Amino acid sequence: MVSLSALGLEFSARRTLKSLHDQLGAGLLVAAAVPGLTAAIDQHSAAVRDIVTMGVEGSAAVAGVVLLAGYARGLVDAAKESGWRLTSPADWTQADWFTARLLAVCSLAKRIDEPDYHDWRDVSVA
DSSP: OOOHHHHHHHHHHHHHHHHHHHHHTHHHHHHHHOHHHHHHHHHHHHHHHHHHHHSSTTGGGSOHHHHHHHHHHHHHHHHHHTTOOOOOOSSGGGOOHHHHHHHHHHHHHHHTTSTTOSOGGGOOOO
């Protein structure tokens, strides 16, 4: 049985990921047409999966959306401390590291609810 607290965390995480997707999701459409950008997003996605699964103690007991949203929030906070702003780039092929990393989070989050989803940590981004 899922606790009310866990449902609240998942709801908040989904809201965070949706907001991120609303701001950066256009980059996924561009990436589908630009092989170099797809490759960059794939590499970032693999790194995010590794960080979240191997770098978070007890990650197996936490919903994937909660892990992804937590990672994204932490990344945005750290980036803002260095003066970065969350904006959609005019040219997605020139996206900075933070934007590409967050786009990878969007890509992973998008697949969590697909019918053939088993474990987001095993999802191929391509």
